[in-house]
Amino acid sequence: xxxxxxxxxxxxxxxxxxxxxxxxxxxxxxxxxxxxxxxxxxxxxxxxxxxxxxxxxxxxxxxxxxxxxxxxxxxxxxxxxxxxxxxxxxxxxxxxxxxxxxxxxxxxxxxxxxxxxxxxxxxxxxxxxxxxxxxxxxxxxxxxxxxxxxxxxxxxxxxxxxxxxxxxxxxxxxxxxxxxxxxxxxxxxxxxxxxxxxxxxxxxxxxxxxxxxxxxxxxxxxxxxxxxxxxxxxxxxxxxxxxxxxxxxxxxxxxxxxxxxxxxxxxxxxxxxxxxxxxxxxxxxxxxxxxxxxxxxxxxxxxxxxxxxxxxxxxxxxxxxxxxxxxxxxxxxxxxxxxxxxxxxxxxxxxxxxxxxxxxxxxxxxxxxxxxxxxxxxxxxxxxxxxxxxxxxxxxxxxxxxxxxxxxxxxxxxxxxxxxxxxxxxxxxxxxxxxxxxxxxxxxxxxxxxxxxxxxxxxxxxxxxxxxxxxxxxxxxxxxxxxxxxxxxxxxxxxxxxxxxxxxxxxxxxxxxxxxxxxxxxxxxxxxxxxxxxxxxxxxxxxxxxxxxxxxxxxxxxxxxxxxxxxxxxxxxxxxxxxxxxxxxxxxxxxxxxxxxxxxxxxxxxxxxxxxxxx
Numbered sequence: 001x002x003x004x005x006x007x008x009x010x011x012x013x014x015x016x017x018x019x020x021x022x023x024x025x026x027x028x029x030x031x032x033x034x035x036x037x038x039x040x041x042x043x044x045x046x047x048x049x050x051x052x053x054x055x056x057x058x059x060x061x062x063x064x065x066x067x068x069x070x071x072x073x074x075x076x077x078x079x080x081x082x083x084x085x086x087x088x089x090x091x092x093x094x095x096x097x098x099x100x101x102x103x104x105x106x107x108x109x110x111x112x113x114x115x116x117x118x119x120x121x122x123x124x125x126x127x128x129x130x131x132x133x134x135x136x137x138x139x140x141x142x143x144x145x146x147x148x149x150x151x152x153x154x155x156x157x158x159x160x161x162x163x164x165x166x167x168x169x170x171x172x173x174x175x176x177x178x179x180x181x182x183x184x185x186x187x188x189x190x191x192x193x194x195x196x197x198x199x200x201x202x203x204x205x206x207x208x209x210x211x212x213x214x215x216x217x218x219x220x221x222x223x224x225x226x227x228x229x230x231x232x233x234x235x236x237x238x239x240x241x242x243x244x245x246x247x248x249x250x251x252x253x254x255x256x257x258x259x260x261x262x263x264x265x266x267x268x269x270x271x272x273x274x275x276x277x278x279x280x281x282x283x284x285x286x287x288x289x290x291x292x293x294x295x296x297x298x299x300x301x302x303x304x305x306x307x308x309x310x311x312x313x314x315x316x317x318x319x320x321x322x323x324x325x326x327x328x329x330x331x332x333x334x335x336x337x338x339x340x341x342x343x344x345x346x347x348x349x350x351x352x353x354x355x356x357x358x359x360x361x362x363x364x365x366x367x368x369x370x371x372x373x374x375x376x377x378x379x380x381x382x383x384x385x386x387x388x389x390x391x392x393x394x395x396x397x398x399x400x401x402x403x404x405x406x407x408x409x410x411x412x413x414x415x416x417x418x419x420x421x422x423x424x425x426x427x428x429x430x431x432x433x434x435x436x437x438x439x440x441x442x443x444x445x446x447x448x449x450x451x452x453x454x455x456x457x458x459x460x461x462x463x464x465x466x467x468x469x470x471x472x473x474x475x476x477x478x479x480x481x482x483x484x485x486x487x488x489x490x491x492x493x494x495x496x497x498x499x500x501x502x503x504x505x506x507x508x509x510x511x512x513x514x515x516x517x518x519x520x521x522x523x524x525x526x527x528x529x530x531x532x533x534x535x536x537x538x539x540x541x542x543x544x545x546x547x548x549x550x551x552x553x554x555x556x557x558x559x560x561x562x563x564x565x566x567x568x569x570x571x572x573x574x575x576x577x578x579x580x581x582x583x584x585x586x587x588x589x590x591x592x593x594x595x596x597x598x599x600x601x602x603x604x605x606x607x608x609x610x611x612x613x614x615x
Contacts, residue, residue: 039064039101041088058086063104063510065397066095072396073099074579075507091503092579104510106304108133109178112149114168115139116156121520122278125285126153128517129295130302151178151302154185155278162188173269180298183239186265186275196239202226202290203238205254205263213253213266213274213300216310216560223254223311224557225263226290227279236290239277241265264297274301286518287481292557295517304514308392309564310383313556315375318348318418321411324382325354332356332389341410342456344426349415351456356388357406362471364577365464366570367410370431370457370475370536372417372424376552376559377476380566381411387567397575404578408464413457425455434458435539442534452534461536465543472546472577475536476566479551481518485525485565488549490541491532496580497546501527504576511568516561518553523565546577 034040037057058078066073074093078086088095095101111130115123116139127134137143139154139161145168154169162169166189173179181189184196197203205225207217217223226236240261245252253264265275278298280291299305316324329338336356343350366384368377388407391398401407412418416426424430429449433442436452449455453462464470479486489501509524516523530538530549540547550569552562 034100037103037107041066041095041097041099041101060086063091063507064088064101065104066090066093067100067102067396068096068098070396072400072575075104075503076101077506091507092576093582104507105513106511106515108302108304108514109150110135110146110148111151111153111302112137112146113153113155114143115154116158116161120155120157121282121284122155122280124520125280125295125517126298128520128522129299130514131522133514151180153180153278153298155182156185156188157279158184161185170269170273173267173271173273176271178271178301179269179273180278180301181273181275182279183241183275183277184279187241190241192242196237199226199236199238202236204257206257206259207254208252211253213264213297215300216306216308216563218311221311221313222257223293223313224290225277225294227277227294237279238290239279241275272301274298284519286516286523286558286561289557292554293560296560299515302514306515306560306564308383308387308567309560309562310379312376312379312559312563315421315556316379318412318415321378321382322352325352325385325411328382328385328389329354335389336385341460343415344456348419349426349456351410351413351415351460353408353410353460354385355406355408356385357402358404359406361404361406362577362581363406363408363464363468364472364474364574365408365410365461365470366474366476367413367461367536368476369412369414369418370477372412372414372420372422374476374478375418376478376555376562377566378411378418379559380476380552380563381409381570383563384567384570385409387571397571401571401574401578404581405574407574408470410460413460425457427455429455431455431457432536433534435461435534435536437534437539437542438532439534448534458536461540465540465545470540470545471581472573473536473540474547474570474573475549476570477549477551478562479553481553483551483553485518485523485553486551487525487527487569488530488537488551489527490535490537490539490547491530492538492542493547494544497541500546500576500580501548504572507576508569508572511572512565515564518561523561525565525569546580548573 060078060081062078064076066076075091076088076095077091079089080087108130110133112135113126114137118138123136135146135149152172169179169181169189202224203226204222207214207219207221209219210217226238240256240263242261244262245265249268251266252262253266255261255263267273267275276297278294280288280294282288285291285295296305326338329336336354339353341351341353366381368374368381388398414425414431417424428446430447433448434452434455435458439448439452442448453459465473487501487505505525505527512523537547537549550566552566554562
């Protein structure tokens, strides 16, 4: 299967074929009812434009999902500005007049941070999370209140700012604003002494129930939860609000480990007020134990938090993982099938796949656990299967995908390694070094195996690519933070496939914008090229498949982040695959040239006959 991309991915080819523009007629036509940030492709003097209300409604680089009625049809991006007109380039697919343009990034409100320490680590983390949507002011008599901000974050580190009364926090929520306030600040407002406690062991947050703030976190789950590790070894600090809720408008989300103090409170004051401990140790929230998930509550309140993730604090047993997949297949027997793929003589080491989508359509293979230690990949693929089947949020891309691809998910290709928590399998072979791509040159003979495809996991991929003619292969793998979240492509990817992955990255990073912080920076992915060595993606790319490895990071504490990134990455990889396999829709023919009006017939002049002479 080959890819037809030349007419749809390169931005330069499409500049000028469509543009965004200011439409004075939009309100008169009823488009003012469109959700904020949504536009329509219209026509103006033969050029496609979108009816935006005013200059500044969009900017260069912004990505849009194109929908035709309820159908997903592709992606577009603002590539240049021509005066007031934002010019649109089609990334995948081609738009038509009347198509809806839906912003890819989730909208986030302008937010004001009021803090007593501008250099505090949490200040830097929130700046990394919210970017230009955050206005920072130091708490004090001369602070500026930004009227455009519909959300407010208030943090104090040790002062008594509210001794003279509260004019900035609760009144803001009572007027309908969204307020996020640190536990210490809320304690001062209530006249309580903040319960900032030192612990010898890392304290946890006990989730009380599942709701919008804790979606994907099962009730009674305990999450590491502490803000500062003091210089003295073994001393941890966490802030909890003393006691449990006493008022009807206070809803408890999570408690401390003893279930005697409030860890997270959701308060209804007309607007919303969220109370939680926001103090983090070093300004690297996504990497510090105990602070990895604090900002996820903030992003969820602001509307950009994890959409699909599930928290899994530790590695599940392989039998449990397989049972969860099998039960999902049984519950959706008309849509998903389980199949034996291979394995050794031991039944407990059998490898299974789970397939869904349209029979007879191009095959895309997604696999995890080539290294047995990559258990997060199997858990992420399980959640992906649930998302494809359940389609939370009624995403039009998912039904569109299932009509165009046959999707085979293999949760673990190295079952013995998974069971033994080893990267290699029972023979000491690393599956990613058992492929016939520079296999002879690889120095570690044990790691590469006795011959290419000598192991059950690699033989399964050989059959999928060579026999079943899979159009695309995506490995989901786990790496450390220093390597970072990224997409690794096969070395021999064609230029068209490289463009596909670069375009995929543009859309995926736009989708994840303002959702996660890793360290002191927003989480973004990059595309890299695999080394010259045996690997599944190098071999699959050499066979003409679109092949890549999606690298996620961390361990169980990071599962909310890693699950969400993996699922978004897999979904957008599948969308890119399906769109790449479609033949480009031909551009509309140019309007016929106007006929030049014929020259008017010459005016006939009547010639008078001379009158006869009187003579």
